[in-house]
Amino acid sequence: xxxxxxxxxxxxxxxxxxxxxxxxxxxxxxxxxxxxxxxxxxxxxxxxxxxxxxxxxxxxxxxxxxxxxxxxxxxxxxxxxxxxxxxxxxxxxxxxxxxxxxxxxxxxxxxxxxxxxxxxxxxxxxxxxxxxxxxxxxxxxxxxxxxxxxxxxxxxxxxxxxxxxxxxxxxxxxxxxxxxxxxxxxxxxxxxxxxxxxxxxxxxxxxxxxxxxxxxxxxxxxxxxxxxxxxxxxxxxxxxxxxxxxxxxxxxxxxxxxxxxxxxxxxxxxxxxxxxxxxxxxxxxxxxxxxxxxxxxxxxxxxxxxxxxxxxxxxxxxxxxxxxxxxxxxxxxxxxxxxxxxxxxxxxxxxxxxxxxxxxxxxxxxxxxxxxxxxxxxxxxxxxxxxxxxxxxxxxxxxxxxxxxxxxxxxxxxxxxxxxxxxxxxxxxxxxxxxxxxxxxxxxxxxxxxxxxxxxxxxxxxxxxxxxxxxxxxxxxxxx
Ligand SMILES: Cc1cc2nc3c(=O)[nH]c(=O)nc-3n(C[C@H](O)[C@H](O)[C@H](O)COP(=O)(O)OP(=O)(O)OC[C@H]3O[C@@H](n4cnc5c(N)ncnc54)[C@H](O)[C@@H]3O)c2cc1C
Numbered sequence: 305x306x307x308x309x310x311x312x313x314x315x316x317x318x319x320x321x322x323x324x325x326x327x328x329x330x331x332x333x334x335x336x337x338x339x340x341x342x343x344x345x346x347x348x349x350x351x352x353x354x355x356x357x358x359x360x361x362x363x364x365x366x367x368x369x370x371x372x373x374x375x376x377x378x379x380x381x382x383x384x385x386x387x388x389x390x391x392x393x394x395x396x397x398x399x400x401x402x403x404x405x406x407x408x409x410x411x412x413x414x415x416x417x418x419x420x421x422x423x424x425x426x427x428x429x430x431x432x433x434x435x436x437x438x439x440x441x442x443x444x445x446x447x448x449x450x451x452x453x454x455x456x457x458x459x460x461x462x463x464x465x466x467x468x469x470x471x472x473x474x475x476x477x478x479x480x481x482x483x484x485x486x487x488x489x490x491x492x493x494x495x496x497x498x499x500x501x502x503x504x505x506x507x508x509x510x511x512x513x514x515x516x517x518x519x520x521x522x523x524x525x526x527x528x529x530x531x532x533x534x535x536x537x538x539x540x541x542x543x544x545x546x547x548x549x550x551x552x553x554x555x556x557x558x559x560x561x562x563x564x565x566x567x568x569x570x571x572x573x574x575x576x577x578x579x580x581x582x583x584x585x586x587x588x589x590x591x592x593x594x595x596x597x598x599x600x601x602x603x604x605x606x607x608x609x610x611x612x613x614x615x616x617x618x619x620x621x622x623x624x625x626x627x628x629x630x631x632x633x634x635x636x637x638x639x640x641x642x643x644x645x646x647x648x649x650x651x652x653x654x655x656x657x658x659x660x661x662x663x664x665x666x667x668x669x670x671x672x673x674x675x676x677x678x679x680x681x682x683x684x685x686x687x688x689x690x691x692x693x694x695x696x697x698x699x700x701x702x703x704x705x706x707x708x709x710x711x712x713x714x715x716x717x718x719x720x721x722x723x724x725x726x727x728x729x730x731x732x733x734x735x736x737x738x739x740x741x742x743x744x745x746x747x748x749x750x751x752x753x754x755x756x757x758x759x760x761x762x763x764x765x766x767x768x769x770x771x772x773x774x775x776x777x778x779x780x781x782x783x784x
Contacts, residue, residue, distance in 0.1 A: 306332040306485065308400035310339075310391060310420075311376070312408060314436050314554035315361045316514035317368050319475035321434040322404040333485035335398045336369050336376040338362055339390060342496050343382040344412075348688075349680035353650035354549070356502040357510050357684055361553055362492045364513030373482045375489040384416035388423035398487050401429055406436040406554075409598040410688045411605035436557055438592050439463065439472075442599035452600025453593070454610070456704045460589045464573045467562075475560045502650070509649060510549055510684055517555035520547055525564050532580035539642070539653035540727035545584070546651065548685035551591070561588055587654075594693035597703055604692050604702075607673050613784050614701035618776060619671040628763050629664050630678055632731070635754075635762035637744060638718030639663050641731035648731075650684030655721055661698035662712045667769030669776055672699035700777065708777035711770050718744045734759040 307326035314320060326334045345355060366376040377398070381390040395403065403424050408417065421431045435441045445462055446452060453459035495501045524545040528535070535543035550556045562585065565572045569581035598605055609615045628634050632643035642656035652660070657679075665672040676695040680686045696702025722728055725743040729736060734757045735743055742748050751761055 305330040305402060306398070306400045307334050307402040307404055308391070308395050308398065309334060309336045309374075310403060310405035311336055311365065312338075312405060312554075313552065314406045314557075315358070315365045316517070316555050316557070317365070317372070317478040318514060318518075319436075319557040319560050320478075321436055321476065322406050322432070323374075323479055324476045325432060325434065326402075326404050327479040327482060329402065331483065332399075333483045334374045334479075335394070335400055335485060335487055336365075336374050337391065337394050338365075338376060338378050339387055340378060340380040340493070340496060341383060341386075342380070342498055344384050346498060347383075348412075349677055349686070350499075351650065351680065351682050351684065351686055352499040353502040353506060353510075353682070353684045354552070354686050355496060355499040356506060357512055357549060358553055359492060359494065359496070360507070360512035361555060364515070366489050366492055368478075368514070370489055371481075372479050373484050374479070375485060375487045376492075377487070378490040378492055384412055385419070387416050388420045391420055392423050392427055392429075395424070395427075395429060398485065402432070403429060404432045404434065406434050407441075408437070409442060409595055411598075411602050436554070438595050439467065439558060439562070440592070440596075442596045445596060452596060454597075454601075454703045456590065456593050459593050459596070460586060461575055463589055463592065464575055464585075468573050472562055472566060473559060475557065475563055506650070512555075514555045517547065517550035518560075520545065520550065521556060521561060521564055525568060528580075529565065529568055529584060530580040533578060533583040534580075536583065537655045537721050539656050540722050540724070540730070544654065548651070548687075548690075552685045552687045558588055558591070590693075591690055593703075594689040597693065598689045601703075604696070605688065607676075609701040610696050610703045610705070611701055614699075614780075617671075617701070617780055620669040622668070622670065625668045625763055626664075626670055626674060628760075629660070629668060629670075629675075633760050634663065634764075635747065635760045636663065636714040636766075637725075637728045637732050637735055637746060638722065639714050641728045644731040646679070646682050650682060652683075655717070657694055658698055659712050659714055659717050661695055662706070663714055665695075665699035666708075666711045666773040667714070667764050667766065669769070669773050672696065672701065708781075709774050711773060713766060713770070715744050715766060732759070 307330050309323050309326045369376050377394050379390050381387060424431045565581040565585050569579050571577045572581035572585045601610060604610055632640035634640055639660050642652050642660045646652040661675055664670050664675045672695045676691055679691055697705045700706050700708040735746055738746060746754050746759060747761055754761055
């Protein structure tokens with residue numbers, strides 16, 4: 305039997321259950337396939353920098369697979385609805401009798417995968433689906449009442465307990481060399497129309513492939529993991545792993561990450577224990593939590609509020625304010641630094657994602673969906689579950705969200721997490737020479753000086769914006 309492995313957001317050869325299964329079940333070789341779906345990616349707001357990384361990763365994957373005699377076919381189909389025909393054609397051309405792939409959880413992806421399964425089974429071919437993005441299959445971790453968890457802490461307790469009791473599965477090795485199939489791999493394009501190639505710097509910042517991902521994990525384990533619980537909120541230093549793009553495209557698996565953390569601290573799953581590894585594991589489990597939510601509450605895939613009653617919140621409409629936020633010109637240096645970091649690098653520190661998301665949804669009272677979309681269009685690690693979860697948390701419409709009256713103050717957040725202003729000055733050079741309070745509140749030096757430096761005065765008064773948001777949420781809740 306010869307099997308077709310459909311690669312999607314799992315662009316690696318190690319710890320790849322579908323690939324391992326394909327290699328074990330057949331004696332007539334294995335074929336890989338990847339579908340380029342640019343029209344669908346556009347509809348899903350995938351960022352050019354993410355597609356750039358994806359294409360570079362595909363080249364690496366194709367090379368790694370070729371070493372195992374597994375050719376990677378690369379086929380363009382535009383949209384998801386082209387997937388069943390494209391894949392059955394590849395199976396027919398390459399003599400495959402079975403298809404394997406890993407589950408994806410957003411609603412369109414699940415619909416596509418059902419159609420692919422029907423097409424293959426209709427043609428008399430077998431289909432096997434595995435779960436690799438998560439530690440537990442969504443639907444497997446439920447409350448005592450049998451519901452999907454809508455609150456993180458008991459979810460984490462349940463998952464941790466099960467992993468302690470059942471054990472963490474060992475990451476699977478890469479496959480051995482397979483029988484020759486006589487099929488040649490396809491060229492991987494360097495660019496795709498509609499997605500600009502990301503400028504210089506991206507390749508060095510985000511090197512592609514599973515080898516690069518493993519090196520990054522090892523560097524983090526060696527240099528940052530043990531201090532993670534103390535430093536992870538400081539955006540001015542390299543305090544987190546920056547593995548998110550690698551997890552989003554599956555160059556590394558969550559199991560590999562969990563193993564690395566447990567090797568440093570075998571008690572990292574114990575919730576009473578507080579160490580760098582245990583706090584990092586807790587972040588990996590936030591990722592898991594949001595993926596389970598996508599399946600349990602499909603409306604979040606359709607831009608609905610997790611708490612349905614918040615769908616009608618009276619957001620303001622101001623293109624000028626939104627543009628200022630996007631461009632990093634709100635007059636709040638901590639917010640502006642983060643937005644500029646996002647545009648320049650495709651990535652933003654987690655603390656900063658919360659700060660800017662709260663600023664948009666609370667101080668500016670603009671719809672969080674606009675911010676969610678802007679993030680997706682610029683993030684190298686764009687991931688529907690985590691992005692939606694993070695936005696709804698910040699906007700207080702989501703699962704286990706911040707209470708609507710607990711609004712991060714962009715000035716005191718900066719003073720606390722960037723006390724010497726290193727982060728601000730890296731991204732807002734107009735403020736060079738200012739220190740202390742003046743750096744965090746440049747309006748203190750006067751409008752004329754602020755404008756002379758080419759910076760801007762605040763687009764909203766911090767206190768007034770906060771009070772406006774609390775009043776709007778309060779009035780809306782009273783009318784429910
Ligand atoms: C408004 C908002 C939007 C976000 N959008 C995304 C997104 O599109 N893609 C994305 O991967 N993460 C997103 N996050 C979560 C988090 O900010 C990033 O995962 C993290 O900053 C990535 O940096 P890192 O790899 O250095 O993380 P580390 O701190 O090293 O954490 C390790 C991994 O755990 C996961 N993780 C960490 N924190 C979270 C979290 N709060 N929620 C879910 N997973 C988490 C990520 O996969 C991350 O790579 C968002 C958070 C907010 C508040």
